[in-house]
Structures are given as C-alpha cells and as structure tokens.
Amino acid sequence: MRLLVFICLFFSLGTAQAQSETLTLKKLIDQFNSVVFIHEHGKQGREPKPIIKWEKPIVYSPSGTLTRDQVKKFFDLMSRIKRLTKLDMRMAQRGEKANLIINFLPKKALAKKTKPGINCFGNIKVDKKTYRINGAKAYIPSDRPDKTDHCLIEETVQLFGLTNDSTVLKNSMFYEHSKRTSLSVSDQILLKALYDPRFKSGMKKDEAQGVVRTVISEIVKKASKKKK
Known part of the structure; x- marks a missing residue:
C-alpha cells in the first residue's frame, strides 16, 4: 500500500x-x-558527504557543572537515543574514558572556544576509510536558559550522524x-x-x-x- x-x-x-x-x-x-x-x-x-554513523559501543559522559534538571534531561535524551538507534550505549564508569562527551560550559568559557554568534557546537571524529564514527564531543552553554535545552538536543543528536540543518x-x-x-x-x-x-x-x-x-x-x- x-x-x-x-x-x-x-x-x-x-x-x-x-x-x-x-x-x-x-x-x-x-x-x-x-x-x-x-x-x-x-x-x-x-558540502555533500556519505553516511557516517556509530558502529562501536558508545561510552558517554557529561562534563562540567550541571544542575539537577540538566542532569535529568541529559540522561533522558541518551535513553531516548538508545531506544531509537538500538546502539550499545552506556554511561562511563569512574576513571573510564568516554568516547562521547557533552561539555556544559558557562557562556564566557564557551565563547573562548568558538566564533562570535555561535551558541553551541560539536565535533565528530570519523574514520576516513570506513566513515564510522570513533568519537564525538559537544559544547553546550550551561547558563543560557534560552539556549541550553535546545543546544543539548540539537548538538547531541548531530553527533550521531545527522549533521545538517534543513x-x-x-x-x-x-x-x-x-x-x-x-x-x-x-x-x-x-x-x-x-x-x-x-x-x-x-x-x-x-x-x-x-x-x-x-x-x-x-x-x-x-x-x-x-x-x-
């Protein structure tokens, strides 16, 4: 049909x-x-690009000083992504190295890492031969009520291979x-x-x-x- x-x-x-x-x-x-x-x-x-995606286990972790509400929203989002993608995903244990990190930074600290006018951004490490994602980081403002929640959703999801606005x-x-x-x-x-x-x-x-x-x-x- x-x-x-x-x-x-x-x-x-x-x-x-x-x-x-x-x-x-x-x-x-x-x-x-x-x-x-x-x-x-x-x-x-x-620019055009082929499909990039995770094909290895994801060990994720938030970084920075988060409010209780931000912690909840972070873990709710990761749980939702796991249900949708069926990927092997889990929180990093103490002392364990994460390959997906969401950095929460005050807007002043974030401004030092990016160009003027950019509220948040992410970086993805891709194997140039296989196009598989090996690691990723996002940078989110922790003290922008008008931007924090949107940036968390947008930048985190883009780290999974959905890389363009539309x-x-x-x-x-x-x-x-x-x-x-x-x-x-x-x-x-x-x-x-x-x-x-x-x-x-x-x-x-x-x-x-x-x-x-x-x-x-x-x-x-x-x-x-x-x-x-």
Whole structure:
C-alpha cells in the first residue's frame, strides 16, 4: 500500500509522551537527504558527504557543572537515543574514558572556544576509510536558559550522524531557526532510520535512495499500526 500522508501520527516509541505532526513520505525523504547527506561545516560551507554513523559501543559522559534538571534531561535524551538507534550505549564508569562527551560550559568559557554568534557546537571524529564514527564531543552553554535545552538536543543528536540543518520541516529540531527543546516526530523517524542496518557507513546519497524510501516507509507503517 502506498502511504502518502500521515496525519497526527503518534510516534511514542515506548514512552508516555506522544507527539503529533502532519507529514508526507516525500517530506520525510527530503528531510533525511538534507540532514544525513550534507555536512553544514565543510571546508567551503555546506558540502555533500556519505553516511557516517556509530558502529562501536558508545561510552558517554557529561562534563562540567550541571544542575539537577540538566542532569535529568541529559540522561533522558541518551535513553531516548538508545531506544531509537538500538546502539550499545552506556554511561562511563569512574576513571573510564568516554568516547562521547557533552561539555556544559558557562557562556564566557564557551565563547573562548568558538566564533562570535555561535551558541553551541560539536565535533565528530570519523574514520576516513570506513566513515564510522570513533568519537564525538559537544559544547553546550550551561547558563543560557534560552539556549541550553535546545543546544543539548540539537548538538547531541548531530553527533550521531545527522549533521545538517534543513528548511524542509519547520517543526523539526533540524530546522534552521528552530528553538525546539525536544525531538519531533520526524526527528525520531530520521534517527531511527539512520541506524537501520540496511544503511552502511560510507553509503552515498545516490546509492542509498531505494533504502531511504523502504526504511522510512516501514517505520511509519509500523507506527501507524500501533496507533490503531
């Protein structure tokens, strides 16, 4: 069956919080292509890139002075990402080296690490031969109520291979002017889709299009059946 429009699609994925969003299969595919196959900070600005993704266990850790609320939001986000991607993820134990670190810094300290006007940013270490992610860090302002929560969501999720902003879906965290502080329905679909095993690290946009349509269609149909 050809599924074109999904109205008020609930995509809770085992959580108590259901979200709704009006989507089309075409927009989801366009969004995936815009976010996954482009790097917004290439040597000459936005540049095309193949799929990059984690294929090794992730040992993660927050760094800096966090409030109790920030700690909760960090661990809630990592739990949500783990459910969506099915990756082997766990918190670093004392003395253990993490390969994914979220740094919370006061805005003055953060300003020394980046260009003026940049509120937060992330770095990803990618194996140039396999295009697998080996490590990643994000830098989040710890004392910006207007930016902290959005930066945490955006920069952390981008560390998983969703590396570009987009203008396709305004309700998405990846929308260029988004101020979202939670993952939208489409954001969850994209993250879940990227970590489907049919997508391989190094896969280029043209060769991936058949897989993109198949995987996203399957995710949406499964979610639609749960709704019923």
